[in-house]
Amino acid sequence: MAEPYITDEQDYDAMQLLEIGLELSESEYSEEDEDFIPVVELDSSPRFLLNSDQATTTTVAAAAENINFQEEEVDVEEERNKRRRVEKLGSGGDICCRNGGDDAGGESSQNSQWNRSEFDGLFCPICMEAWTNEGDHHICCLPCGHLFGLSCIEKWLRQRGRLAKCPQCNRKGTLRDIRKLFVPRIAVVDEESQKRIRFLEEKCASLVTKDVDLCKKESEWKRREAALQLEVQKCKERTIYLEHLLGDLQSRPSGLATAYRGSQGHEFRNSIYSDFYRQGSSSCFMLQRELRVDGARLFDVDASGKILLLVRRVPMMGGSHVLTKMSLIPPHESEDIFxxxxxxxxxxxxxxxxxxxxxxxxxxxxxxxxxxxxxxxxxxxxxxxxxxxxxxxxxxxxxxxxxxxxxxxxxxxxxxxxxxxxxxxxxxxxxxxxxxxxxxxxxxxxxxxxxxxxxxxxxxxxxxxxxxxxxxxxIPETTNQGVCVSLAYCASSDDIVVSYRPRVEMSNEVVSQTLFMPSPATGQGVLGSHLHLKRVGSNYEKLGIACSTVSGIRLPKSSIIDRQNQKPLFATGDEVSCGLILQELPSFTATQRLKPHQHFIYDVKYTSTHSQGLLGCLSEDTVQLFSTKLS
The missing domain is CATH 2.130.10.10 (YVTN repeat-like/Quinoprotein amine dehydrogenase)
Known part of the structure; x- marks a missing residue:
C-alpha cells in the first residue's frame, strides 16, 4: 500500500505549477475566511508588457482552468483519503488477528469488531500510531470531537488549505480549531465488557453467599465434632476408672483383710466395691477442665469471677514462688504476679x-x-x-x-x-x-x-x-490418733475431718513405721486414718473413722462437700492412684474415683454457686476442675 501522504504532496506540487503567476501564502490570508480570492501578481518584464492584452487573456483563461482542475483534484483526493483510511483499518485488524494466532482467519466478525474497538480509542486514525500526552504527536481534537495526533492533523489541514475538513466526518476545520487534550488515558466504555462485569459481580455475590452457608455448616460440624470428642473423652475416662478399679479389687482386698479383720477393714472394702453402684448418683462430678501448669503447689478458685489463682515454684528463679492468675474462660489466659x-x-x-x-x-x-x-x-x-x-x-x-x-x-x-x-x-x-x-x-x-x-x-x-x-x-477426740497432717472444715454444715498418719518411733537408731505399706505403682505411702467430727454447740461429736493410705512425707490437703439434702462428701487424694476419691460421710464409703494424675495431689478445694458445685485438685503439672449440679 502506498504511503498516505506521498500522493497528496505530488498533487499539490502539480497544482502550484499550473497556477501561472499565482502564489498562495498562508501569511497573506486568513484561514477562517472561506470567501478568500487569491491575488494574482503580474510579471513586470518588458516581454510581458509588450503582449499585455494577449498575456492577460491567456492568464485569465489559465487561472480559470486551474481553479476547475483544483476542485476536481480535491474531490478525487477526498475519495482517495477515505479509501486509504478504510484500507488502513482493515490492515490493522488483519495485523491484530495475525498476532492473535494462526487460525485468526476463522474468527467471527464479532471478534474483528472487538479487536478494532480495542485500538479505536488508543491510536490516531490518520497514521494508526498511538498518540502521546506530549510532543509532536500530542492527542488533540477538532470542534466536531474527533481525536487525532497533533502532527498528523496539522499536516492534513495545511495540505488542504481553506478547503480543509475533518478526515472522519468532513466537517470544515482549520488549524486554529485544533485543541490539545491533557488526559492520562482515553478509554471507551464497552457495553459487552459492562455486561460481562455485571455477570461476574453477580456470580461473585452468589459464591460469597455459598461460602457463608458453607462456613455455617462447617461451624456446626465442628461443634458436633467437639461434642463427640467430649463423649469419647468421657468414655475413655470411664474405661480408665474401671480398669483402675478392677486392678484395685484384684490386688488390695486380700492384704487388707489380713491386716484389718475388724470393722475398719470391712468399711474400707465396702468403700471400694461401692464405686460400681454410685456412678449414677445425682451428685456425680464430671471433668469440666484439665489445664496444664508447671511447678504448681497451691491454688484457690473464685467461682463467681471465673478466676484460678495458683502458687507455682519457678526453678529458673532459684526455686522461689510466684502467683499465677488464670482465667477459667477459654482460651484460659494467664498472668504471672511476681x-x-x-x-x-x-x-x-x-x-x-x-x-x-x-x-x-x-x-x-x-x-x-x-x-x-x-x-x-x-x-x-x-x-x-x-x-x-x-x-x-x-x-x-x-x-x-x-x-x-x-x-x-x-x-x-x-x-x-x-x-x-x-x-x-x-x-x-x-x-x-x-x-x-x-x-x-x-x-x-x-x-x-x-x-x-x-x-x-x-x-x-x-x-x-x-x-x-x-x-x-x-479437742480430746483428736488426740492419740497419730500425727495430724490435715484438717478440712465445712462452714455450712459444721463437719470436720481430721487426717492422721502413724507416728515414727526412734529406737536404737532404727526407724520403724507402723503399718507401712509400699505402693509399687506410685511410690511409698502409709496406712493412716480419717476422723469425722461434727460441731454441736461448743462440743464436738465423733461420727466415724476409717483407714486410708496417706503420704508419709507431705501434708495432704482435703475438702468437705455439702450436698444440702444429702450426706456430705469428703474429697481427698489417693496416694495409690494419684487421683481424687470422694467418700460419703460419716461411713467414708467411696462414691466416686476421679481421673488420676501423673503425680501426687498437692491441693484440693471446693466452692459452689447457686446451681453448681466446683471441685478442683492440683498436682505438680495439672489442675483438674470437676463440676456437679446442685439440687
Missing part, C-alpha cells in the same frame, strides 16, 4: 469468701500478705515474728484474718489496722500450725467472740478471741 523480695516459699493461699478481688497468703519469709486481684499488687503486708505456715479469712467479719506460725503461735489481724496484730496467742506446743479455719459464730458464745480451730502434729485445737485471754485447748 512477689516482693523476701517473700520466699508460700505455704497457704485463700481467696476471700466475701470479696473475690482479695487473696490472702502466708509465706516462710515471715510475711502475711493481702493481694489485690484487680491490680495484681500486694496492698497489705504484715511482718511476723516467725515464718507463717497457714492463714485464713474470718467467716463472720471480712476485716479479720488469721496466721498460724511455725513456732505454734496464732495471730489475729484487723486489716483496718496495718501496724500490728490485734491479738496473739501461744499454742500448746511449738509445733508448726499447718492449718487454720475460722468457725461460724454460734449463739451460745458472747457477741464479738471469734472461734478458730487449728491443726498441728498433736491434733486439733480450738481458740477463742475477743474474750478474756485463755489458752487454746485440744
Amino acid at each position: 512477689l516482693p523480695p523476701g517473700t520466699k516459699i508460700i505455704k497457704d493461699l485463700h481467696i476471700s469468701p466475701t470479696n473475690g478481688s482479695l487473696a490472702l497468703f502466708a509465706s516462710l519469709g515471715k510475711k502475711l500478705s493481702v493481694l489485690s486481684m484487680e491490680s495484681n499488687n500486694v496492698i497489705l503486708s504484715y511482718d511476723l515474728p516467725a515464718a507463717a505456715w497457714s492463714c485464713s479469712w474470718d467467716l463472720n467479719c471480712s476485716h479479720y484474718v488469721y496466721a498460724g506460725l511455725q513456732n505454734g503461735s496464732l495471730l489475729v489481724f484487723d486489716m483496718r489496722i496495718t501496724g500490728s496484730p490485734v491479738e496473739s496467742r501461744l499454742g500448746h506446743t511449738t509445733d508448726p500450725i499447718h492449718t487454720v479455719q475460722s468457725l461460724q459464730h454460734i449463739s451460745t458464745l458472747p457477741s464479738g467472740v471469734k472461734t478458730v480451730v487449728s491443726a498441728s502434729s498433736v491434733g486439733m485445737c480450738q481458740w477463742n478471741f475477743g474474750c478474756e485471754e485463755e489458752r487454746p485447748f485440744l
Whole structure:
C-alpha cells in the first residue's frame, strides 16, 4: 500500500505549477475566511508588457482552468483519503488477528469488531500510531470531537488549505480549531465488557453467599465434632476408672483383710466395691477442665469471677514462688504476679469468701500478705515474728484474718489496722500450725467472740478471741490418733475431718513405721486414718473413722462437700492412684474415683454457686476442675 501522504504532496506540487503567476501564502490570508480570492501578481518584464492584452487573456483563461482542475483534484483526493483510511483499518485488524494466532482467519466478525474497538480509542486514525500526552504527536481534537495526533492533523489541514475538513466526518476545520487534550488515558466504555462485569459481580455475590452457608455448616460440624470428642473423652475416662478399679479389687482386698479383720477393714472394702453402684448418683462430678501448669503447689478458685489463682515454684528463679492468675474462660489466659523480695516459699493461699478481688497468703519469709486481684499488687503486708505456715479469712467479719506460725503461735489481724496484730496467742506446743479455719459464730458464745480451730502434729485445737485471754485447748477426740497432717472444715454444715498418719518411733537408731505399706505403682505411702467430727454447740461429736493410705512425707490437703439434702462428701487424694476419691460421710464409703494424675495431689478445694458445685485438685503439672449440679 502506498504511503498516505506521498500522493497528496505530488498533487499539490502539480497544482502550484499550473497556477501561472499565482502564489498562495498562508501569511497573506486568513484561514477562517472561506470567501478568500487569491491575488494574482503580474510579471513586470518588458516581454510581458509588450503582449499585455494577449498575456492577460491567456492568464485569465489559465487561472480559470486551474481553479476547475483544483476542485476536481480535491474531490478525487477526498475519495482517495477515505479509501486509504478504510484500507488502513482493515490492515490493522488483519495485523491484530495475525498476532492473535494462526487460525485468526476463522474468527467471527464479532471478534474483528472487538479487536478494532480495542485500538479505536488508543491510536490516531490518520497514521494508526498511538498518540502521546506530549510532543509532536500530542492527542488533540477538532470542534466536531474527533481525536487525532497533533502532527498528523496539522499536516492534513495545511495540505488542504481553506478547503480543509475533518478526515472522519468532513466537517470544515482549520488549524486554529485544533485543541490539545491533557488526559492520562482515553478509554471507551464497552457495553459487552459492562455486561460481562455485571455477570461476574453477580456470580461473585452468589459464591460469597455459598461460602457463608458453607462456613455455617462447617461451624456446626465442628461443634458436633467437639461434642463427640467430649463423649469419647468421657468414655475413655470411664474405661480408665474401671480398669483402675478392677486392678484395685484384684490386688488390695486380700492384704487388707489380713491386716484389718475388724470393722475398719470391712468399711474400707465396702468403700471400694461401692464405686460400681454410685456412678449414677445425682451428685456425680464430671471433668469440666484439665489445664496444664508447671511447678504448681497451691491454688484457690473464685467461682463467681471465673478466676484460678495458683502458687507455682519457678526453678529458673532459684526455686522461689510466684502467683499465677488464670482465667477459667477459654482460651484460659494467664498472668504471672511476681512477689516482693523476701517473700520466699508460700505455704497457704485463700481467696476471700466475701470479696473475690482479695487473696490472702502466708509465706516462710515471715510475711502475711493481702493481694489485690484487680491490680495484681500486694496492698497489705504484715511482718511476723516467725515464718507463717497457714492463714485464713474470718467467716463472720471480712476485716479479720488469721496466721498460724511455725513456732505454734496464732495471730489475729484487723486489716483496718496495718501496724500490728490485734491479738496473739501461744499454742500448746511449738509445733508448726499447718492449718487454720475460722468457725461460724454460734449463739451460745458472747457477741464479738471469734472461734478458730487449728491443726498441728498433736491434733486439733480450738481458740477463742475477743474474750478474756485463755489458752487454746485440744479437742480430746483428736488426740492419740497419730500425727495430724490435715484438717478440712465445712462452714455450712459444721463437719470436720481430721487426717492422721502413724507416728515414727526412734529406737536404737532404727526407724520403724507402723503399718507401712509400699505402693509399687506410685511410690511409698502409709496406712493412716480419717476422723469425722461434727460441731454441736461448743462440743464436738465423733461420727466415724476409717483407714486410708496417706503420704508419709507431705501434708495432704482435703475438702468437705455439702450436698444440702444429702450426706456430705469428703474429697481427698489417693496416694495409690494419684487421683481424687470422694467418700460419703460419716461411713467414708467411696462414691466416686476421679481421673488420676501423673503425680501426687498437692491441693484440693471446693466452692459452689447457686446451681453448681466446683471441685478442683492440683498436682505438680495439672489442675483438674470437676463440676456437679446442685439440687
